[in-house]
Amino acid sequence: MATTTATITLASTDLLSDSLSLSSTSTLYDAGTTTGLTQYDMGRVVVPSSDTNSILIDATAAGDDKAARVYVANKNTDEAHYVVISMNGTTIGRLYSGDWMFIPWSQTDASADVEVYCPAALSTTCIVEYAVFHQGKTFSAA
């Protein structure tokens, strides 16, 4: 068993009339247990310019209804550059340059991939970093 933690801090002195300072830490467990997740995959990719979703993180049967956590960050620096993040064809939202996201991932079926595209209208590629902490995945046959 491993111990992996995820901490978020949201801070602002001027979004509200009082300062915002929110911090939360969770420990990443297997589904329904207090056993820590023991597997992960990480990567850095250059997403081509296209309006078609591509699979960033492939859902597999072994992950179905298990615990997984996904981190994605857009590492471009131009404020106009964004990537669109979807799951199974449903748009979640846009990650602009410097933005990141962290979500639990159900992998409800093999189509529940985490998908990405870097819009063609931007005429650029987008650098994306990602990590997925999980309970297991189905390996493809060689």
Add this chain to the structure above:
Amino acid sequence: MATTTATITLASSDIADNAISISNTATLSKANSTSGLDKTSGLRRRTLAATTSVDLIQLDHFQETGEVITENTAAKVYIKNIGTSTAEHVKVCIGQEDADADTEEIGRLYGGDWMFFPWAAVWTSADHNSNEDIYVIPSSADSVTLEWMVIYE
């Protein structure tokens, strides 16, 4: 203009032979801009005690109050299950309620878990079923409390 930062740290000293430490800070800006996001729902809390689907973040609510979330921009959502049960969870879904084919389960928040993600916030009409709302479905009828916040333009 406001300056709001979101920092994440992912850390483990024993998930692999070498320690992992990922840290990243985002300054939450408006779409195509360096100006900061300047609107928020504020931090809200909702307690659920049934296994039925609940429209946790309703786009139409923002429309009705004049606090329109501009769709397909840079809105961010934070949700936390502040419970302590690691056996029970809350499913978090995006899409149209009662239209299973158009609703996607993103993931499951167990007690203590949180999530932070960009939200396209696509509003179509005053009918909740037409919008890309955020729904939650508890796994148990036991009381569970969620905290959530939207930061948007």
